[in-house]
Amino acid sequence: MGYFKLFLEQLKYSWLKKFSLQMTTLLVMVGSFLVVTVTVLVLNNINHIFKEVSESFQVSVYLTTEGEKEEHKAKIKTLIEESKIFSDVAYVSKDMALQDFKTKMAEQLPSFVLEENDVNPLPSSFALKINEQFNNKAGFNKVGSFVDGLLSVIGVEDISYGKSWVNKYSAILASYNIGSLAFILFLLMSVFLVVGNSIKSSIAQRRKEIEVLELVGATRMYIRMPFILEGAFMGLISSAISIGLTYALYQSIVSISAANNAESLFANLNLQFLPLHISLLICLASSVLGAMSAMLCIGKMNTGWAALSD
Amino acid sequence: MISFKHVYKTYPGPNHALKDVTLNIERGEFVFLTGPSGAGKTTFFKLLSAFDHPTSGEINVLGDNLNKLTNSSIPNFRKKIGVIYQDFKLINDKTVLENISLPLKVKGFNHKEIVSRANNVLEQVSLGHKANVYPLQLSGGEQQRVAIARALIHQPNLLIADEPTGNLDPALAEEIMTLLEKVNAQGTTVFVATHDLEMVKRKKKKHIEIKAGVVSGIL
Ligand SMILES: Nc1ncnc2c1ncn2[C@@H]1O[C@H](COP(=O)(O)OP(=O)(O)O)[C@@H](O)[C@H]1O
Ligand SMILES: [Mg+2]
Numbered sequence: 001m002g003y004f005k006l007f008l009e010q011l012k013y014s015w016l017k018k019f020s021l022q023m024t025t026l027l028v029m030v031g032s033f034l035v036v037t038v039t040v041l042v043l044n045n046i047n048h049i050f051k052e053v054s055e056s057f058q059v060s061v062y063l064t065t066e067g068e069k070e071e072h073k074a075k076i077k078t079l080i081e082e083s084k085i086f087s088d089v090a091y092v093s094k095d096m097a098l099q100d101f102k103t104k105m106a107e108q109l110p111s112f113v114l115e116e117n118d119v120n121p122l123p124s125s126f127a128l129k130i131n132e133q134f135n136n137k138a139g140f141n142k143v144g145s146f147v148d149g150l151l152s153v154i155g156v157e158d159i160s161y162g163k164s165w166v167n168k169y170s171a172i173l174a175s176y177n178i179g180s181l182a183f184i185l186f187l188l189m190s191v192f193l194v195v196g197n198s199i200k201s202s203i204a205q206r207r208k209e210i211e212v213l214e215l216v217g218a219t220r221m222y223i224r225m226p227f228i229l230e231g232a233f234m235g236l237i238s239s240a241i242s243i244g245l246t247y248a249l250y251q252s253i254v255s256i257s258a259a260n261n262a263e264s265l266f267a268n269l270n271l272q273f274l275p276l277h278i279s280l281l282i283c284l285a286s287s288v289l290g291a292m293s294a295m296l297c298i299g300k301m302n303t304g305w306a307a308l309s310d
Numbered sequence: 311m312i313s314f315k316h317v318y319k320t321y322p323g324p325n326h327a328l329k330d331v332t333l334n335i336e337r338g339e340f341v342f343l344t345g346p347s348g349a350g351k352t353t354f355f356k357l358l359s360a361f362d363h364p365t366s367g368e369i370n371v372l373g374d375n376l377n378k379l380t381n382s383s384i385p386n387f388r389k390k391i392g393v394i395y396q397d398f399k400l401i402n403d404k405t406v407l408e409n410i411s412l413p414l415k416v417k418g419f420n421h422k423e424i425v426s427r428a429n430n431v432l433e434q435v436s437l438g439h440k441a442n443v444y445p446l447q448l449s450g451g452e453q454q455r456v457a458i459a460r461a462l463i464h465q466p467n468l469l470i471a472d473e474p475t476g477n478l479d480p481a482l483a484e485e486i487m488t489l490l491e492k493v494n495a496q497g498t499t500v501f502v503a504t505h506d507l508e509m510v511k512r513k514k515k516k517h518i519e520i521k522a523g524v525v526s527g528i529l
Contacts, residue, residue, distance in 0.1 A: 002418065209401045215359075216413040216460070217388035220381075 003225040010226035011233065014202050025198040026238055032187045032194075033242035037282060039180050041246055041274055048272055050173055059086070059147070059161035061126040067155025068094075068124055076155055077126065083146050086128040097122040123157055140170075188289060191238075195231050195293040202227060203298065228294045235290025239283045247273060311337045311468065311499055312358065317367030319353050319523075327353040329523040331367070335501065335516075337467070340494040342510045343503040345520040351503040354520070355472045358501075359393055360384050372467060389417055392461030392498075394471035398453045400445040406432070406456050407441040413464040431459045435489060451482035458489060462498075469493060470501045475509075483509065 015022050061080070066072060073091075080089055092100075098120050134143055147159050203210065213223050250273050257271075274282075312335040319328040328350045335341055343351050356362040357369055360376050369376040374387050392413075400409050407428050414424045432438045435455040445453055454474060461469055471490065475483035487502075487509060494500040504510065510517055519527040 208399070209404075212399050212401055212412060213416065215388065215393060215399065216416055216464075217385040218416040219385045222385075222416060 003222075003229065006222070006226045007229035007233070010202070010230055013206070014198075014230065017205060018201060021198060021201055025194055025234065028194050029191055029234060029238035030241045030245070032191045033239045033282075033286060034245055036184050036187050037239075037242050037246040037274065038249065039184055040278065040282070041250065043177060043180050044274060044278070045271055046173065046176065050169060059128040059130060059143075059159065060092075061128065061150065061159050062123045062157040063125060063155055064123070064157045067157065069155070072155035076150075076153060079150065079153065080126060080128060085131055085134055085143055085146055087131050088127075088129040090127045092125045092127050094120050094122055094124045097124065191235075191286075192289060192293045195234055195290045196297040198234065199227055199231050199294040199297045202230065224295070224298050227298055228291050231290035231292075231294025232287040233290070235286035235288070236283055239286035243274070243279050243282060311335055311339075311372060312501070313368075313370045314357075315368040317357065317369060318365045319350075319357060319362070320365045326523045328357070328364070328520075331520075331523075331525055333518060333525060333528065335499065337499055338494075338497060339516055340491065340500045341502070341516045341518060342513070343501065343518050343520065344505060344507060344510055346505060348522075349520045350523040351505075351520065352472055353523075355393075355470055355501075355503060358470060359391060360387050385416075389413070389464065390466055390468070392464070392466035392469040394454075394457050394461045394469070394474045396473040396476040398445070398457045400453060400456055400460075402445050405442050405444055406437065406448070406459075409445065409456060410460040410463050413460060417464060427463055428459075431463045434462070434492075435459045449482075450478055451485060454478060454482075454486055455489065458486070458493075462493060466498065468499045468501070470503075472503045473505070474502065475504065475506065487513065 061076065063073065063076070067076065077089060077091075080086055101122060130139075130143060133139065143161070147161065150156055151159060210223055250271070254271060312333075314331045314333050317328055317331040318326055320326050331354070343354060345351055353362075357364050357376070358371060360371075360379055364377070371387075372390055376387070379387055407425070410428050410431065411424045414427060419427075429438065429441065432441055435458055437452060437455055437459065440448065440452065440456075445456060448456065454477075458471075458474075461471075469490070474490070475486050478486065483506065490500050490502060491513075517527075517529040518525060519529070
């Protein structure tokens with residue numbers, strides 16, 4: 001509690017005496033944290049979207065006419081179910097496939113009408129959904145080898161699934177994740193330096209007072225704590241402001257995409273804001289970063305009688 | 311109360327700032343430390359107030375062996391002594407009251423206690439009416455009295471003053487000295503460095519003389 005009072009005094013002092021430096025520091029920090037939070041937000045959404053897409057990802061096992069016979073069909077179904085790779089094993093008959101095709105075509109191309117008496121060219125199939133725990137690289141490999149095996153079973157015509165698509169995107173996503181992390185680390189380092197610089201200036205400004213405090217027996221903690229708290233405060237405030245700004249940005253994107261619904265790039269993406277625990281984590285990490293930066297800058301402050309010896 | 315045993319202090323360079331200093335000062339004494347500029351007075355007080363370590367030798371002050379003080383126990387030692395500097399060392403953007411409160415604030419006293427003690431000690435140095443004034447609005451003699459008030463507010467058993475009158479004219483210097491004698495009369499051990507030999511002669515107190523780092527006489 002005593003430290004908190006000292007910290008408030010320190011804060012008042014810094015802002016009154018060096019307003020423009022404090023303001024510049026704060027702006028640079030808000031700018032950096034803004035880029036960090038936006039990056040985290042984008043990262044979070046891309047990962048989320050990717051997860052949703054790959055979750056709803058369907059594998060279709062197309063059957064030959066041979067395969068439509070009950071015995072083969074049952075055998076294939078059992079094989080699929082026993083693999084435990086898929087949830088939701090649904091049989092889609094030739095008629096259902098045609099019906100589906102017709103409705104889709106009607107949506108996209110209303111002028112397209114299929115003659116009733118045409119032969120149904122579509123095969124029947126099993127529509128499968130990949131279980132969630134296979135939504136990763138190792139999982140996809142298992143799915144791949146299972147599919148290869150299934151292809152040689154009598155009655156299976158072809159299997160369509162997005163192995164290459166999913167693999168390609170998960171690789172891109174991984175490198176994007178790493179790239180963003182490196183970028184964030186770089187920004188945090190610059191924040192570290194900026195906070196340190198501002199604390200150094202606070203210390204220089206109060207050099208004489210620190211000296212006097214040492215002379216009257218203040219402990220290191222007593223002298224340092226206000227500066228450390230000031231660093232933590234700068235981190236906390238600037239990251240909170242950045243999260244606020246990011247939220248405003250997010251809201252405006254959401255409302256723009258709501259306004260011109262279908263054409264919008266973001267229309268069907270179901271964007272999410274940073275979850276609360278991530279936001280809190282960012283604030284906490286920024287405070288710790290500010291405090292650590294201040295701690296490193298304080299160094300050795302014992303000047304004592306030095307001024308007297310000359 | 312204070313004992314130096316064969317204390318040496320050497321800074322980088324050929325000469326000793328202090329050389330084989332051995333002396334004792336008892337509780338309640340008033341002692342002058344004299345010597346020309348560069349003799350080692352400030353060095354002596356630095357060692358005495360645990361701002362520097364001796365190169366060799368043993369120093370005991372108020373029951374603490376200063377050689378054995380750790381970094382974390384130094385603040386506790388300093389809380390037991392009061393120090394006055396030639397250049398006052400006041401904080402110019404704090405009021406007189408705030409300046410002299412620091413030793414008690416550092417000790418964790420509450421606000422009420424601090425204000426009541428501060429007013430008492432300001433009366434003692436005849437500055438009761440200047441509590442809310444800033445140091446730069448005061449004369450040199452008044453500033454030094456504020457510094458004395460700060461050195462006394464926590465009621466130390468030992469008060470050391472490094473050339474407290476060095477920046478003051480003779481009349482003000484006399485005034486400060488009288489104040490220090492008053493403090494001594496109330497039981498505080500007072501140790502004053504000065505190169506004003508005239509005054510030392512007039513006061514007829516214990517007098518330790520150093521020259522080029524060596525104690526050349528205890529009178
Ligand atoms: N920090 C230091 N580094 C090197 N030499 C010093 C230092 N402080 C004092 N000295 C030297 O030690 C000697 C004694 O200095 P000081 O104790 O300041 O003398 P006084 O206070 O009696 O004038 C002088 O020769 C001075 O130059
Ligand atoms: Mg000196």
